[in-house]
Amino acid sequence: MTLRHSGVRDVIAYNWPQYAAGAATAAAAALLAPRLPRALRPLARTGSVAALTLLCTATAASWHVYDRSGLYTYDWLEDLLPRIPSAYVVVSTGLDEVSAPLAARWPKAQRTAIDLYDPALTSERSLRRARRRVPPPAHAAPGRPETLPHPANSADTVLLVFAAHELRRAQDRERLFTECARLLRPGGTLLVAEHLRDAANTAVFGPGAWHFLPRQEWLRLAAHAGLEHSAERRFAGLIAAFAFSKDRK
Template sequence: MTPRHSGVRDVISYNWPQYVAGAATVAAAALLASRLPRALRPLAWTGSAAALTLLCTATAASWYVYDRSGLYTYDWLEALLPRVPSAYVVVGTGLDEVSGPLAARWPQARRTAIDLYDQALTGEGSLRRARRRVPPPAHAASGRPQALPHPSHSADTVLLVFAAHELRRAEDRELLFTECARLLRPGGTLLVAEHLRDAANTAVFGPGAWHFLPRQEWLRLAAHAELKHGAEHRFAGLITAFAFTKDRK
């Protein structure tokens, strides 16, 4: 199996500017507290404590999700896919931690990886840092949201795991879902796994949860591509996986 480059240390290394900014906020608020009038000091201490708490909860959540939840065993796929696919496509937007484990899990299946990374579409600095550390698979083909380089009706399953939210423009996500539907055979499944912009993720990631998308957006995108909402699975308390199916025609 291809070694998995993940875990809380990788999350920190990909997002170190945010961690530096958070630590600086903690220190600055604490320093300010000692220089403010006595009546205002509790406000500064509260701000420092809140920033420190957010750093700790975000780090703890990342550790649990990426190191302890079983996310990368992919056992949770059994709750969403009715059978092992004979052919599947992994679509990534810069960081592909899916292709290696699935190649070991489904050794008989025909596999394809497509990389959509484009700084104009996915401009996050964390993706650039992650991509330098974990290059795309050697067999990955470059694609665009509106043009996935793969034949129509050729895959039982297309997987978007922590990928589609990196396309920040709604129109790019719509194009991508439409293309994923084109690749699927009748009865095939588009599997999407993401953090959601919801109460649980906001509680642990704070403003960082705004980077995620709400559940309704994923349902809207599936409907736009004429895919039906099938199974849905929540795990680790913070990740939601959707199975969207293509009509049998």
């Protein structure tokens, strides 16, 4: 059972300027085509069709991932975590849709939420719109990538779900992963779920896929923090969920 009540509607609500721009581009190209020289008309019509196609594929992909893939049931956590955590930390960068479902899923576990939202670090306007619609949990503590307000060696699991890519500077992501590793107990797991900058995401999201990061970047960040890549799972061919483990020594 999922506590998430939306899906593709959220994506459209958070990113409506991009949807509006795409629709306007398609309409403008279609209206302009008859007024152009004959040689340019096919190009304008092709541009109109391409813009509409991209809107449709992006919307369909979002619906498939967020409403149909089972991503937000969190049943897949059992495949990536060695055990139910007794203490876990959810780190978000402005939008926390993880804390509430996990509190219901792991009611006996000690939970902590840390909010890294800072317009200077996370510049996407879609995050600001999302934050207005879904305020952070009342118990969330503010933090910085280099300073997570939580004791060292105190969590079985730290979760970064659609969060770390919003830190656009590599050094901020490196600091965040290092801090997540500090929070983990020996044998603990950092769980990262993200879209990837790859062929599949580019095919359905077009230029928007460049906001995501390549798979190799997540592996690099984990290695930088001294974590081992222990498991991985894909959703709908577009989402990767990684489990990175801390050495038991």
